[in-house]
Amino acid sequence: MTKLRITEYLDLDLVAERWQCNRCGQDLGAAQANYKEGCLVAERDLAEVHPPLLEGQAQSYTPDSQYCRLVEFYCPQCATMLDNEYLPPGHPITHEIELDIAALKQKHGLAANAAGGAKG
Amino acid sequence: MSTIAYSRDHEVVQRLRPEPMTQAEIDAQERIDPVEFDIFKHKMHMIALEGKETTMKLGASTAMRWGDVAFGVFTRQGDLSVCATGIYHHAVLGQIPLKYVVKHWVNEPSVGVKEGDSFFYNDPFYAGVHNADMGLAVPVFYKGELMCFIAAAVHTGEAGGTEPGGTCNTAKTKYDEGLLVPPIKIGENYQLREDILNMLAAMTRDPRTMILDIKARLAAARIAQRRVLEVIEEKGPEFFIGGLRRILTQTGEAARRRVAQLNDGVYRQPRFLDTVGTEAGLTKINLTLIKKGDTITMDFENSSPMLEGRPMNSFFQGILGLSCVYYCGWLFHDLPANNGLLEAIDWRFPDDAMVNAKGDASTSLAPLVQTCFTQGMFLAGARMTYNYDSSRAVAAWFSGFAIPTFGGINQFGEGIADITPEINATGCGARPDMDGVDAAGAFFATMSDCSDVEATEADRPFLYTFRNFFNSSYGHGKFRGGSGVGFGLMVHDTNRFMLGSMGGGSRFPSTLGLFGGYAVPPVFVQTVHGSNLKDLMADGHTPLPNKLAGIYAPDAPEQGNKATSEVNMVVKPFNDGDTYYVAVGGGGGYGDPLEREPESVLKDLRADRVSHFAAREVYRIVYDAETLRLDVAATEALRADSRKARLARAKPFAEFVRTWDSLSPPQEALRYYGSWPNPREGMLPVGQLKAA
Numbered sequence: 001m002t003k004l005r006i007t008e009y010l011d012l013d014l015v016a017e018r019w020q021c022n023r024c025g026q027d028l029g030a031a032q033a034n035y036k037e038g039c040l041v042a043e044r045d046l047a048e049v050h051p052p053l054l055e056g057q058a059q060s061y062t063p064d065s066q067y068c069r070l071v072e073f074y075c076p077q078c079a080t081m082l083d084n085e086y087l088p089p090g091h092p093i094t095h096e097i098e099l100d101i102a103a104l105k106q107k108h109g110l111a112a113n114a115a116g117g118a119k120g
Numbered sequence: 121m122s123t124i125a126y127s128r129d130h131e132v133v134q135r136l137r138p139e140p141m142t143q144a145e146i147d148a149q150e151r152i153d154p155v156e157f158d159i160f161k162h163k164m165h166m167i168a169l170e171g172k173e174t175t176m177k178l179g180a181s182t183a184m185r186w187g188d189v190a191f192g193v194f195t196r197q198g199d200l201s202v203c204a205t206g207i208y209h210h211a212v213l214g215q216i217p218l219k220y221v222v223k224h225w226v227n228e229p230s231v232g233v234k235e236g237d238s239f240f241y242n243d244p245f246y247a248g249v250h251n252a253d254m255g256l257a258v259p260v261f262y263k264g265e266l267m268c269f270i271a272a273a274v275h276t277g278e279a280g281g282t283e284p285g286g287t288c289n290t291a292k293t294k295y296d297e298g299l300l301v302p303p304i305k306i307g308e309n310y311q312l313r314e315d316i317l318n319m320l321a322a323m324t325r326d327p328r329t330m331i332l333d334i335k336a337r338l339a340a341a342r343i344a345q346r347r348v349l350e351v352i353e354e355k356g357p358e359f360f361i362g363g364l365r366r367i368l369t370q371t372g373e374a375a376r377r378r379v380a381q382l383n384d385g386v387y388r389q390p391r392f393l394d395t396v397g398t399e400a401g402l403t404k405i406n407l408t409l410i411k412k413g414d415t416i417t418m419d420f421e422n423s424s425p426m427l428e429g430r431p432m433n434s435f436f437q438g439i440l441g442l443s444c445v446y447y448c449g450w451l452f453h454d455l456p457a458n459n460g461l462l463e464a465i466d467w468r469f470p471d472d473a474m475v476n477a478k479g480d481a482s483t484s485l486a487p488l489v490q491t492c493f494t495q496g497m498f499l500a501g502a503r504m505t506y507n508y509d510s511s512r513a514v515a516a517w518f519s520g521f522a523i524p525t526f527g528g529i530n531q532f533g534e535g536i537a538d539i540t541p542e543i544n545a546t547g548c549g550a551r552p553d554m555d556g557v558d559a560a561g562a563f564f565a566t567m568s569d570c571s572d573v574e575a576t577e578a579d580r581p582f583l584y585t586f587r588n589f590f591n592s593s594y595g596h597g598k599f600r601g602g603s604g605v606g607f608g609l610m611v612h613d614t615n616r617f618m619l620g621s622m623g624g625g626s627r628f629p630s631t632l633g634l635f636g637g638y639a640v641p642p643v644f645v646q647t648v649h650g651s652n653l654k655d656l657m658a659d660g661h662t663p664l665p666n667k668l669a670g671i672y673a674p675d676a677p678e679q680g681n682k683a684t685s686e687v688n689m690v691v692k693p694f695n696d697g698d699t700y701y702v703a704v705g706g707g708g709g710y711g712d713p714l715e716r717e718p719e720s721v722l723k724d725l726r727a728d729r730v731s732h733f734a735a736r737e738v739y740r741i742v743y744d745a746e747t748l749r750l751d752v753a754a755t756e757a758l759r760a761d762s763r764k765a766r767l768a769r770a771k772p773f774a775e776f777v778r779t780w781d782s783l784s785p786p787q788e789a790l791r792y793y794g795s796w797p798n799p800r801e802g803m804l805p806v807g808q809l810k811a812a
Contacts, residue, residue: 006383007506007513008552008598008635008711040770043780050629050641051733053592054672059644059684061592064627066786067394067402072636074770079763081636081712086629088392088402090783091797093773097503100384100412107383 002110006097009075009082010035014110017101026077034095039073039082041093046070065089128245128302132220133437136212137462138368139197139219148362156355160363161202161456163351168192168204171344172567175272178336180329182576183252183275186541187568190214191340192458193348193364194257194269198222201268201364203457206567208448209441209490210273211457213248216437217241217255217303218269224303226266231305235261238307238338240320242279243300248438250486251279251297252286256306256337260345262352267360270344272337277538278326281484284527284537287622289397289690291431291482299323312338325527325537371456372463376414378452379464384412387504389496394628395688396430397485401792402628402785403432404799405475405489407496411504417466418443423473424799427792431484433477434493436469442490445564446497450512451505470800485688488624491519491564495632498549502634506552515549515556515595515637515708517563518604520630521623522643522687522704528617531581539622540580540609542587545570547594547602547706550637555720556602556707558589558729570605581614585653586666590703591724591731596738597637597709598716603729604640604706606668610653611694619700620691621645627686630705637709638738645689646671646701651680654697669731671701713738714759718750 002015011020012031019028019035028038049070052060063070063086071093072084085094102112171191179185190210192203198218203211221239225231241247242254257271280298281288291297299320306316317334321327352360387409392402403424410417418440426433440462447465448457455461469476475493477483495516502513527537544565548556561568573584590606611617624630629639656662662677670676678699687702694700718741724730725748735741740762742754770776784796795801 004507005510007503008510037773039773040767041773041776042766042770043776049596049638049738051737053669054646054684055674057684059626059642059686061641061643063629063639063642064394067400067627067789068392068629069783071776071780072766072770074766076767079766081714081766083636084633084638086392086632086639087390088628088785088789088797090780090785091390093777093780094388094390096388096500098386098388103384 009080012099014105014108021075021078021080021082023080024075024078026075031099031101036073036093038076040076042072042074044070044072129220132223133216133245135219136437136440136459138199138372138460141365142197144358145362145365148358149366152359152362152366157363157366160351160355160359161367164193164202165204167344167347168202170347171270171272171340172204174340174343175274175336178339179274180332180336181276182538182541183277184333184336186544186571188275188565190273192271193344194218194271195364195368196266196268196361198269199368200458201367205457207565208445208457209249209564211448212444212459212462213437213441214255214271214273215459216246216248218257218271220246220303221257225305233259233266234308235259236308236310237305238312239303240306240334241301241303243302244438244483244486245435246302247273248435248441249490250287250484251300252277254333256334256341258338258341258345260348262349262357265357267352267357268348268364270341270348272340274333274337276330276333278324278329278527280324283525283620283691284325284618285525285539285620285622287487287525288431288484289620289622289688291397291484292429293480293482295480297482297484307338325535328534329536329538367456368458368460371458371460374455375452375461375464379411379416380414382411382504382508386410387500389500391492391496392628393432393488393492393624394626395624395686396427396432396792397688398690400627400686400789402789403427403474403792405493405496407493407500409500409504415464415466417468419468420473420475421468421470422798422800423470423475424792424794426472426474426477426481428481430792431482432489433474433481433483434486434489435483436476438483438486438490439475439493440467442494442564443497445494446501449566450514451501485622488521491521492624492630494564495519499632499634510552513634514551515601515634515710516631517549517560517707518546518631518640518705519563520625520643520687520705522702523622524609524700524702525620525622525691526618527691529614530579531613532579536580540576541571542605542607542704544568545605546704547604549634549707550595550597550599550601550710552710555599556594558603558706559605560602581612581617583610583612584608585610585664585699588667589729590668591729592641592669593703594706595631595633595638595640595709596713596734597633598711598713599709600716601640601707601709604704606701606703608671609700611696611698613696615695617694618691619694621685621687621689621702623687625687631708633709635710636712638713640705640708643687643703643705645685645687646682647685648678648680648682648699651678651697651699653678653699668701668703714740714762718755722748722750
């Protein structure tokens with residue numbers, strides 16, 4: 001098995017050592033890097049997803065944009081939202097999955113790739 | 121006094137994993153027949169289950185009656201071998217008080233551990249969560265030899281302190297929290313000591329509940345003791361001691377085998393809290409899971425510093441306890457819930473962090489710190505496990521609490537203090553193959569129930585104006601989170617009553633989605649003092665709101681002094697007829713909402729389980745608002761346009777980050793955070809504490 005499904009939307013081509021979109025196969029970068037670097041990224045208006053139900057009050061059902069922003073990560077080809085993050089404004093984007101590629105290849109009986117995912 | 125120095129014992133709380141095997145346990149292993157062992161395991165579990173059920177049946181507090189109970193059988197060294205519970209944190213925390221008893225009291229002439237004794241404890245330094253979690257344990261002797269301990273750990277919703285209801289938003293140090301009892305003997309010769317009970321009753325606002333809960337724990341423990349002695353009589357003491365140990369050993373071995381099958385790697389999930397108790401403020405719990413071989417290491421470097429003068433801290437052992445809600449309930453769901461699981465888990469906590477409180481710091485709101493962290497376990501855990509078994513990769517249940525806390529005089533003139541039970545009606549997180557279950561329970565107390573409103577109204581001075589599903593309470597996604605519950609409380613038949621709220625997530629969502637699923641919206645409290653609702657109900661001619669959304673309508677008929685508050689609301693006086701509205705949230709969403717089956721959205725619309733706003737603007741479906749008939753072609757076109765719009769507004773990662781990096785929260789929001797954005801970089805913790 002050379003292609004592993006790592007999340008709902010992320011495949012890992014273990015031979016090429018590349019992330020791919022599970023829905024369309026779009027390349028999303030080196031397996032050693034954060035796949036989000038291969039995504040298109042947008043900040044959403046919080047009220048488009050979490051509309052206020054109570055107008056004119058300090059509290060509603062919309063997060064406080066001074067505390068929280070919503071960042072969405074899209075596949076650049078099929079535009080599927082591969083993930084999103086709720087972060088304080090300006091907080092570094094999270095590198096959530098950093099797999100030990102060498103261990104994974106060994107687990108699946110594959111030789112280590114000297115190129116280390118540099119191609120593509 | 122031979123082994124204690126009148127201060128907290130920092131050594132015993134490190135002993136979370138099973139103690140080394142004794143020679144007696146080693147000797148017993150060779151003579152335990154595997155079939156007899158399986159029968160023994162089942163029998164012991166049934167004893168624990170009966171203990172849990174008995175505790176619930178006899179208890180008085182809200183949490184005890186509705187299932188916030190852990191009942192277990194411990195080795196004579198204090199390790200928890202057999203446990204019946206849905207509150208899995210006690211599966212690894214319950215043994216600390218027993219190890220304390222073994223260490224300090226067995227050989228202490230002024231105390232001792234004898235047949236017929238019973239011990240009580242609620243200091244969270246030993247019991248691990250917060251001081252409303254109280255435990256009672258009894259030693260079991262057979263022919264004069266200590267065989268095991270039996271204990272029940274239960275949340276009794278009042279523990280004294282600056283506010284009623286077991287949590288204190290206003291606590292500044294541990295001395296503001298009320299009752300903090302390290303393990304003490306409260307009974308001997310099969311009798312509770314009335315002088316000790318009298319003291320415990322005097323230190324809390326609801327003495328009747330306090331005493332009834334203690335007696336419930338003890339009664340259940342005595343029944344279990346009888347059953348255990350029958351097992352020992354039948355199997356023999358050697359088998360019994362060796363069998364309890366083998367359960368622990370097998371659990372640890374199975375956990376390590378399970379972990380070894382997961383992909384090696386590093387999985388990160390920063391978590392953010394938006395309150396420090398009495399005021400808003402950002403803090404960060406920086407969770408990193410390092411999975412290598414047969415071990416998962418939980419690392420908390422670069423988490424916010426310990427908060428001095430605020431109750432938003434946790435002892436490290438409480439964090440480990442809550443990690444086991446994820447481990448026991450999800451990753452190791454098919455293994456026994458005991459501290460043998462920690463053989464596969466390691467941890468690294470920085471000093472002076474909010475997740476590693478020390479000294480006199482208050483931990484009264486530790487449950488919020490701990491559940492905030494546990495969210496990270498669900499999210500990082502999902503990324504760690506999807507490739508191994510996608511059914512383990514689920515979005516998180518609601519973790520913002522939003523619990524009404526109360527105290528005062530009830531409708532019968534009795535002093536009461538507790539919480540209401542709706543925390544046991546949150547929604548499940550969505551899953552890879554289905555929506556989350558609506559109003560399922562609490563993720564940290566999965567065997568709990570939210571009770572009938574009538575049961576709560578019977579001895580609390582409340583009238584529920586409504587309690588039902590709230591369609592703006594969960595996260596959207598390909599599969600949506602289970603719905604939470606909105607409800608209204610009217611204070612009834614008392615003018616001597618206080619109401620507040622414990623929780624977080626009014627500014628920063630407490631509960632996030634997974635793999636593109638959205639978060640649970642913020643929650644908050646609305647109150648109406650001097651409400652005319654009672655008059656409107658008496659009049660009977662005005663249609664009154666029967667769900668939470670109706671409360672917010674501009675033409676809502678209820679008049680009075682309306683105010684909103686974040687869910688960390690310090691208690692304030694409420695009089696007869698005043699009202700209080702809040703929602704307990706649902707679960708996080710799973711996957712891209714544009715992938716949700718349109719028919720599932722329509723089904724939710726028919727059941728009022730989703731808003732028309734979300735159907736149109738989040739799920740992007742086109743339908744007739746009257747007939748709820750789907751326009752298939754228009755929906756496909758709208759969704760295609762939505763995808764194009766995504767690509768049009770988005771930027772390549774590097775370009776996005778260039779702008780994003782220039783942003784930051786306002787300084788006042790970062791007062792307790794530590795150094796921005798990495799709390800421990802560039803500042804000494806002591807400096808941060810002074811700034812706070």
